[in-house]
Amino acid sequence: xxxxxxxxxxxxxxxxxxxxxxxxRVVLVGGLAVEIYTENQYLTYDIDMVDISYQKPVVLKAAMxxxxxxxxxxxxxxxxxxxxxxxxxxxxxxxxxxxKEQTNIETEFGEIPILFAVDVxxxxxxxxxxxxDQQSLIQALCIMLCHKIAPEEIxxxxxxxxSEEAFGKLQNMxxxxxxxxxxxxxxxxxxxxxxxxxxx
Amino acid sequence: MFSLKGxxxxxxxxxILIYLLVREKGYGLGIAExxxxxxxxxxxxxxxxxxxxxxxxxxxxxxREYQINPRxxxxxxxxxxxxxxxETYPDKLKSDLLVERTRPRKAEKKLRAYKR
Numbered sequence: 001x002x003x004x005x006x007x008x009x010x011x012x013x014x015x016x017x018x019x020x021x022x023x024x025r026v027v028l029v030g031g032l033a034v035e036i037y038t039e040n041q042y043l044t045y046d047i048d049m050v051d052i053s054y055q056k057p058v059v060l061k062a063a064m065x066x067x068x069x070x071x072x073x074x075x076x077x078x079x080x081x082x083x084x085x086x087x088x089x090x091x092x093x094x095x096x097x098x099x100k101e102q103t104n105i106e107t108e109f110g111e112i113p114i115l116f117a118v119d120v121x122x123x124x125x126x127x128x129x130x131x132x133d134q135q136s137l138i139q140a141l142c143i144m145l146c147h148k149i150a151p152e153e154i155x156x157x158x159x160x161x162x163s164e165e166a167f168g169k170l171q172n173m174x175x176x177x178x179x180x181x182x183x184x185x186x187x188x189x190x191x192x193x194x195x196x197x198x199x200x
Numbered sequence: 201m202f203s204l205k206g207x208x209x210x211x212x213x214x215x216i217l218i219y220l221l222v223r224e225k226g227y228g229l230g231i232a233e234x235x236x237x238x239x240x241x242x243x244x245x246x247x248x249x250x251x252x253x254x255x256x257x258x259x260x261x262x263x264r265e266y267q268i269n270p271r272x273x274x275x276x277x278x279x280x281x282x283x284x285x286x287e288t289y290p291d292k293l294k295s296d297l298l299v300e301r302t303r304p305r306k307a308e309k310k311l312r313a314y315k316r
Contacts, residue, residue, distance in 0.1 A: 133303040189295055196298045200221060200283055 001068040003081040008032055010109040011083055012047045015067065017110060022063040025053040027092060027102045028114040034124065036105060037117045037143045041185040046075070047085045050092050052102075060087060094122040095161045117147045122157050125170075129162050134196065138189050144174060145183040201293065203285040212237065212245040214285065220255065220268045221282045222297045227263050234296075254278070 003011055012032055019026050028036075030048030035041070051060060061071055064085070069076040075084040092099035092115070099119050104111045115123070124140035127133045143149070151158070151171045158167045173195065182188055202211040219231045228246055232239040246266055249255045256269045272278065286294065 127303040131303040133301060134299040135301050136303060138299065189299055190291060193291070193295050193298050197283070197286065197294070200279070200286075 001078070001080070003068075003078055003083070006081065006083075007109075008044065008047065008083055009036065009107050009112070011081070011085075012049070013107060013109040013112050015047065015064075015069075015085060016049065016112050018067055019049075019051075019060075019063055022059070023053065024051055024055045024060060024063055026051050026087070026113065028112055029088065029092070029120075029123065033114055033120045034139045034143065036107075036112075036114065037120055038139065038146055038185065041142060042139060045082060045084065047083060049085065049087055050090050051087050052090055052092060054090055092119075094119055095126050095157060097122070097157065117143055118149055118153060121149060122154055125154070125158060126161055129166070134192060138185060138192055141173060141177060141188050141192075142183065142185050145177055145188070150174070201289055203288045204281065207281070210241065210245055212241040213249060216242060216245055216249060216255070216266070217268065217278070217282055218286055218289075219297070220266060221279060221286070223300070225265050225267045227265050 003014075006014070009032070012028055016026055016028065026049035028047070029050055030046070031042060031044030032047050035044055064071070064076050068078045068080070069085060070078075075086045077084050092102070099115065101116070102113055103116050105114050121140045121143050124136040124143070127136035128140065144151070151167065151174050155167055158170060173191070177183070177188060177191060180191075182191060202208075202214055204214050205211070208214050208217075215235045215237065216226075216231055219226050219234060228243045229239055231237075231246075232242040235242075246255070246257075246264075250257055250266070253269055254272050255266050257264045257266045259265075268278070269275065286297075289297075
């Protein structure tokens with residue numbers, strides 16, 4: 001199949017729906033989930049989907065080959081597109097928490113199964129805490145602000161992964177950004193950079 | 201950028217010290233690639249700064265990793281000076297220095313970025 005002119009989200013819908021017909025249930029995670037929840041403020045070249053039906057790799061491989069995707073290393077590629085598809089191992093989890101529920105989002109191309117926004121936030125915050133990944137902090141703050149998800153909703157998770165003091169800092173960043181109405185990713189990045197400079 | 205011209209003896213020194221201030225650690229090729237500079241002047245100034253006790257290094261495999269020497273006599277004022285210099289940098293360069301991707305990435309996948 002030719003996906004030369006297919007967008008990331010459209011391709012994700014095509015893959016998820018095709019796999020569903022093959023009894024393979026997948027959930028969108030990773031960068032494309034961030035892109036969807038930040039309303040396209042993030043650019044990604046790959047689609048990460050977790051197979052929550054735990055199908056055998058050979059079944060997944062056969063289903064993907066029907067779409068013209070062949071496995072190369074850990075990712076699936078199709079020669080007509082630069083977009084790659086990866087299936088990180090199940091189960092779905094962020095930090096110590098297992099994710100048992102997912103949602104579906106209706107896109108212009110059809111429905112796509114995806115993590116809840118709050119779980120994408122937790123995933124990014126975990127990357128920030130464990131790898132000191134500032135990009136992940138910016139993405140998490142952007143989703144929180146876009147979807148009006150207050151830090152208190154993830155307080156228990158954050159304090160468990162980090163500390164009360166760290167949560168206080170997150171809360172402070174969120175409230176400053178909210179008060180200043182900074183919800184675009186470049187503006188959030190600028191604010192985070194200012195905070196990092198102060199902390200040097 | 202050479203904000204500390206007149207204080208430091210080479211632009212490469214400023215690049216090295218600013219990089220090590222922000223990223224905490226670094227190696228010659230990585231610093232040169234970040235600033236899109238030739239490697240030789242960076243390596244030369246890394247050796248000079250180490251000889252003068254401003255930075256220290258350790259070998260990790262075949263790579264020599266550097267950091268600012270926390271026992272350097274003028275460690276605190278040097279950091280303040282570098283922070284003041286960093287403030288004068290363009291926003292894009294400050295962001296690139298401070299907001300790097302540090303989470304793991306599998307070898308087969310491309311690097312990504314968000315729209316600026």
